[in-house]
Amino acid sequence: MTTQETQPLRTFVAYVEDKPGVLNRIASLFRRREYNIVSLNVGRTHQDGVSRMTFQVAADADKSRRIEANLYKLVNVLSVEDITDKQAVIRDLALIKVRVLPERRTEALQLVEVFRARAVDVAPQSLTVEITGSQDKISGLLAALTPFGILEMVQSGTVAMTRGEEGDAARSARQSTVRSVSAA
Amino acid sequence: MNEVIRHTADLQASPRTLSGAQLIWEALVREGTDVVFGYPGGAIMPAYDAMIQYPIRHVLVRHEQGAAHMAEGYARATGRVGVAVATSGPGATNLVTGIANAMMDSVPIVCITGQVPSSLIGSDAFQEVDITGVTLPITKHNLLVTEPQNIAPAIREAFYIARSGRPGPVVVDITKDAQQKSCEYVPDDSPVRLPGYRPEHHVPSKDIDEAARMIAAAKKPVIFCGHGVIKSEATELLLELVRRTNIPVACTLLGLGGFPASHPRALGMMGMHGEAWVNRAIQEADLILAIGMRFDDRVTGNLKTYAKNAKKIHIELDPAEINKNVKVDLPLVGNAREILTELLPRVASPVVDEWVNYIEELKGESAVLEIQHMPDNGRLFAAHVVHDLWRLTEGKSLIVTDVGQHQMWEAQYYKHDHPKKLITSGGLGTMGFALPAAIGAKFACPEDDVWVIVGDGGFQMTACELATCAQEGIKVNIAIINNGYLGMVRQWQQFFFGGRYVATPMKSPDFVKLAEAHGLKGLRVTDRQSVKAAVEAARAAEETCIIDFRVEQEDSVYPMVPAGADLQDMIRRPSAGPSNGNTQNGIHNPIFETGKDK
Numbered sequence: 121m122t123t124q125e126t127q128p129l130r131t132f133v134a135y136v137e138d139k140p141g142v143l144n145r146i147a148s149l150f151r152r153r154e155y156n157i158v159s160l161n162v163g164r165t166h167q168d169g170v171s172r173m174t175f176q177v178a179a180d181a182d183k184s185r186r187i188e189a190n191l192y193k194l195v196n197v198l199s200v201e202d203i204t205d206k207q208a209v210i211r212d213l214a215l216i217k218v219r220v221l222p223e224r225r226t227e228a229l230q231l232v233e234v235f236r237a238r239a240v241d242v243a244p245q246s247l248t249v250e251i252t253g254s255q256d257k258i259s260g261l262l263a264a265l266t267p268f269g270i271l272e273m274v275q276s277g278t279v280a281m282t283r284g285e286e287g288d289a290a291r292s293a294r295q296s297t298v299r300s301v302s303a304a
Numbered sequence: 305m306n307e308v309i310r311h312t313a314d315l316q317a318s319p320r321t322l323s324g325a326q327l328i329w330e331a332l333v334r335e336g337t338d339v340v341f342g343y344p345g346g347a348i349m350p351a352y353d354a355m356i357q358y359p360i361r362h363v364l365v366r367h368e369q370g371a372a373h374m375a376e377g378y379a380r381a382t383g384r385v386g387v388a389v390a391t392s393g394p395g396a397t398n399l400v401t402g403i404a405n406a407m408m409d410s411v412p413i414v415c416i417t418g419q420v421p422s423s424l425i426g427s428d429a430f431q432e433v434d435i436t437g438v439t440l441p442i443t444k445h446n447l448l449v450t451e452p453q454n455i456a457p458a459i460r461e462a463f464y465i466a467r468s469g470r471p472g473p474v475v476v477d478i479t480k481d482a483q484q485k486s487c488e489y490v491p492d493d494s495p496v497r498l499p500g501y502r503p504e505h506h507v508p509s510k511d512i513d514e515a516a517r518m519i520a521a522a523k524k525p526v527i528f529c530g531h532g533v534i535k536s537e538a539t540e541l542l543l544e545l546v547r548r549t550n551i552p553v554a555c556t557l558l559g560l561g562g563f564p565a566s567h568p569r570a571l572g573m574m575g576m577h578g579e580a581w582v583n584r585a586i587q588e589a590d591l592i593l594a595i596g597m598r599f600d601d602r603v604t605g606n607l608k609t610y611a612k613n614a615k616k617i618h619i620e621l622d623p624a625e626i627n628k629n630v631k632v633d634l635p636l637v638g639n640a641r642e643i644l645t646e647l648l649p650r651v652a653s654p655v656v657d658e659w660v661n662y663i664e665e666l667k668g669e670s671a672v673l674e675i676q677h678m679p680d681n682g683r684l685f686a687a688h689v690v691h692d693l694w695r696l697t698e699g700k701s702l703i704v705t706d707v708g709q710h711q712m713w714e715a716q717y718y719k720h721d722h723p724k725k726l727i728t729s730g731g732l733g734t735m736g737f738a739l740p741a742a743i744g745a746k747f748a749c750p751e752d753d754v755w756v757i758v759g760d761g762g763f764q765m766t767a768c769e770l771a772t773c774a775q776e777g778i779k780v781n782i783a784i785i786n787n788g789y790l791g792m793v794r795q796w797q798q799f800f801f802g803g804r805y806v807a808t809p810m811k812s813p814d815f816v817k818l819a820e821a822h823g824l825k826g827l828r829v830t831d832r833q834s835v836k837a838a839v840e841a842a843r844a845a846e847e848t849c850i851i852d853f854r855v856e857q858e859d860s861v862y863p864m865v866p867a868g869a870d871l872q873d874m875i876r877r878p879s880a881g882p883s884n885g886n887t888q889n890g891i892h893n894p895i896f897e898t899g900k901d902k
Binding site for chain 1: 501623628631
């Protein structure tokens with residue numbers, strides 16, 4: 121979609137019931153309304169039966185409100201929050217396996233150090249690096265390691281959490297207001 | 305054979321051991337269900353076997369699509385939840401069109417489907433279809449139940465979700481083994497609690513004040529009456545609002561009847577086939593108060609030029625509808641009845657006399673009125689049929705329409721003064737909807753004079769339900785507007801596809817004999833003089849009666865705003881009327897008009 125390309129990336133955090141098919145419902149909604157998911161992460165939380173999603177979608181503020189409103193129409197969605205304009209910690213995780221022969225190992229490890237990444241596996245002809253950080257930081261390390269020869273890489277979806285003291289309890293207390301304001 | 309135990313509806317509170325099959329009916333009885341529309345089959349057989357123990361009437365349909373439409377007709381006539389039952393696989397997929405229709409028109413129905421035994425799920429077993437997967441985007445919610453103890457809670461949830469908030473269809477898919485196994489059952493009458501589902505919304509008081517201010521300041525206001533007015537039963541409040549403010553009211557197709565058509569401030573239907581004055585009023589308005597409607601593309605035409613001068617207040621239950629198609633100035637998210645209740649005491653009357661007079665003048669140049677002035681030369685026009693039917697039934701019948709030209713003529717010429725007396729397939733535009741929906745409506749309102757108005761094409765899509773009428777002894781009247789074409793498509797071919805009538809001429813069976821073959825009554829009308837006698841004969845008959853109205857074959861619905869065009873740009877009826885002169889090779893020459901010179 122050409123319009124989406126010009127729209128900024130927005131980051132949402134959603135709590136959903138941990139039941140079979142819930143991810144399918146959310147994916148189906150995004151597909152049907154032509155919301156293009158750039159990144160999606162789902163995982164468990166400290167509360168039984170509740171999963172937490174972080175997802176990123178190209179959307180303007182209006183579309184963002186409609187995404188929220190449509191997600192709330194799903195019975196299994198507990199809360200949704202657009203945290204784009206909030207102070208938040210936003211992280212990706214990547215594992216990168218690089219072709220590194222013993223004679224260049226020190227050089228590679230120094231690069232890893234510069235990016236505050238970690239070597240998690242060393243083999244005679246390869247090195248596996250773990251990095252967490254923003255997408256920019258991961259791209260930077262990837263570019264630096266590319267001359268060595270990337271053997272494989274895997275990257276998680278983005279996860280995000282707002283900064284400050286407010287936790288889930290405060291957020292769920294605020295849900296009802298979020299719901300009614302979501303239209304305004 | 306097991307002894308049939310007639311169930312005393314006094315359901316005991318003490319724990320009992322019941323089969324999953326019994327629990328289905330137990331839960332339905334508790335929800336107040338008295339009739340279900342369905343069709344048996346392998347995976348739902350345990351449920352059918354248990355049904356005779358419960359005070360529920362089962363209506364055997366001829367195709368499951370009919371069951372879903374009947375449930376919808378029942379729901380729309382009463383506001384209660386309609387229930388359809390089908391087996392797994394093809395039984396369930398046959399429901400799909402009806403489910404989608406209920407979703408688009410926000411109608412509360414619950415569809416109960418059998419599913420293959422849980423041990424076979426995922427094995428491509430005989431008659432296995434992933435119906436919760438299939439119906440995911442066309443249901444408000446759906447559930448797969450594999451254990452008997454989850455059946456009653458699932459049905460309770462389904463009813464609650466279907467009827468609360470913005471209503472919609474819910475599918476409950478129950479495996480055969482869950483129906484066969486037993487469990488202890490303790491009835492639960494506590495309110496349903498779903499942590500992620502809170503359908504109620506409250507509008508801040510300052511927003512109501514702002515709406516009142518905007519209304520008081522308006523000089524050219526128009527109120528839109530949508531389906532939400534009927535669903536929330538807000539007609540009386542809307543009447544009071546108009547009594548206080550004198551603001552004219554335009555209806556959406558599904559809003560017809562939500563505001564009485566005979567009211568002096570009633571404008572009629574808006575949009576693609578709305579009267580010229582309605583669409584002009586909308587384009588020139590300085591304030592639109594839209595109640596319970598969603599600015600469908602058939603209502604707005606070109607969004608870029610739509611009601612540009614109007615501030616817009618949108619009263620709507622579903623937050624996802626706000627700013628979806630039309631950007632509004634003030635959204636009031638909540639139940640229309642509750643919001644109008646709060647708004648009424650605060651509203652002050654704007655000065656609208658000049659505006660009202662202006663609209664009255666516009667009515668004089670109406671294109672729709674022209675057909676009533678057409679020479680009555682004995683030939684039969686669909687508009688005449690509908691108009692005569694309206695007069696003969698004193699506008700009091702419950703009318704169920706299908707989709708197409710007849711649906712628009714009905715909307716234009718049958719003046720509805722009461723809510724829930726017009727049931728039509730709006731959002732989805734489902735051919736074949738009318739007859740089964742009318743059967744469902746008749747079960748809901750047995751005292752009503754129920755009329756199906758349907759085209760010859762749509763009627764044949766679900767004509768099999770005539771056998772249901774005969775078997776159930778149900779009486780509806782069926783007016784087939786028979787023009788020998790798929791009329792609306794033919795009209796588009798005439799206007800937009802160079803008059804090439806591809807796949808629209810349609811040969812039909814002899815509808816009179818078809819009625820008689822079912823043991824029902826059939827009549828044929830080919831001239832206007834015979835309309836009255838036929839309508840009276842149909843109403844007097846005890847059984848379902850078909851009237852085959854052989855109408856002018858190539859008549860079109862006017863006025864018409866082509867899809868995506870500016871709302872003021874309409875195609876008008878040829879000025880002399882289609883019956884004299886203005887034809888060429890049997891095709892009337894429509895007048896294409898743009899409002900740009902005005």
